[in-house]
Amino acid sequence: MQPVDALVDALNAFTPTVLASYPTVALLLAEQAERGRLKVGLREVWTGGETLSPAVRQRIEAALGCRVRNSYGTSEFLAMAWECEAGQLHLNTDWLLLEPVDEYNRSVPLGQPSSGVLLTSLANTVQPLIRYAMGDRMTMHPDRCGCGSPFPVIDVQGRRDDILRMRGLTGDVALLPLALSTVLEEQAGVFDFQLLQRDDSTLVLRLPLAGHAGREALKCCRAALQSFAVAQGALPIRVLGELGQVVPRGRSGKACRIVAKGG
Ligand SMILES: [Zn+2]
Numbered sequence: 164m165q166p167v168d169a170l171v172d173a174l175n176a177f178t179p180t181v182l183a184s185y186p187t188v189a190l191l192l193a194e195q196a197e198r199g200r201l202k203v204g205l206r207e208v209w210t211g212g213e214t215l216s217p218a219v220r221q222r223i224e225a226a227l228g229c230r231v232r233n234s235y236g237t238s239e240f241l242a243m244a245w246e247c248e249a250g251q252l253h254l255n256t257d258w259l260l261l262e263p264v265d266e267y268n269r270s271v272p273l274g275q276p277s278s279g280v281l282l283t284s285l286a287n288t289v290q291p292l293i294r295y296a297m298g299d300r301m302t303m304h305p306d307r308c309g310c311g312s313p314f315p316v317i318d319v320q321g322r323r324d325d326i327l328r329m330r331g332l333t334g335d336v337a338l339l340p341l342a343l344s345t346v347l348e349e350q351a352g353v354f355d356f357q358l359l360q361r362d363d364s365t366l367v368l369r370l371p372l373a374g375h376a377g378r379e380a381l382k383c384c385r386a387a388l389q390s391f392a393v394a395q396g397a398l399p400i401r402v403l404g405e406l407g408q409v410v411p412r413g414r415s416g417k418a419c420r421i422v423a424k425g426g
Pocket residue numbers: 247248249250251253308309310311312
């Protein structure tokens with residue numbers, strides 16, 4: 164949520180050895196390192212919360228000069244899987260059950276991609292989670308990993324939202340997808356939406372709501388997005404609305420909610 168310059172200054176002052184963040188944030192910081200702005204001697208970068216593509220991993224590793232370790236987690240459980248020395252994600256099945264299922268919540272065989280997962284936490288007895296449905300697509304592999312771990316290897320197709328690069332006073336200002344989602348959810352109370360970038364100063368917000376409720380929600384979202392963009396250092400932006408639209412529901416892993424220009 165912080166402007167990039169403030170984040171970079173804080174990291175330079177703190178000089179961390181390990182940095183944990185979303186892939187989109189790590190990518191943004193890698194760009195800052197390439198420009199010579201970010202100067203931290205990191206030992207490892209831990210990523211999670213979004214899909215980490217091989218290209219993004221390579222760029223982060225090259226720019227920050229250290230290894231990236233990916234993980235897979237959720238707000239309801241935190242880290243559900245971690246990356247081993249062989250670069251595979253292992254599911255923490257001593258603490259949870261994660262069932263790959265199809266769109267009707269029927270079990271999907273090993274080796275085949277699911278359309279969702281059901282999470283049962285074996286750790287949290289205060290707020291039990293039993294077969295909690297999440298929209299992540301996952302493949303659980305039948306074979307053991309070469310690293311020797313008995314924990315099952317999984318592939319996850321998580322969120323793939325874009326960074327939006329808007330016009331600022333002295334160049335591009337990057338608006339991060341998770342920050343934009345948080346602004347809309349927490350400040351405008353809107354959870355189902357799609358945000359499309361039309362150009363470097365215009366966004367189009369699609370909402371399922373129509374009529375009076377839609378117009379009120381749009382007004383709220385527009386104010387929240389505009390003040391967030393300006394706080395990040397962008398020049399004032401336009402937010403156009405398209406009401407009564409079919410949009411991805413909630414924080415599902417299946418569809419892009421935030422799409423950059425040309426994306
Ligand atoms: Zn392994």
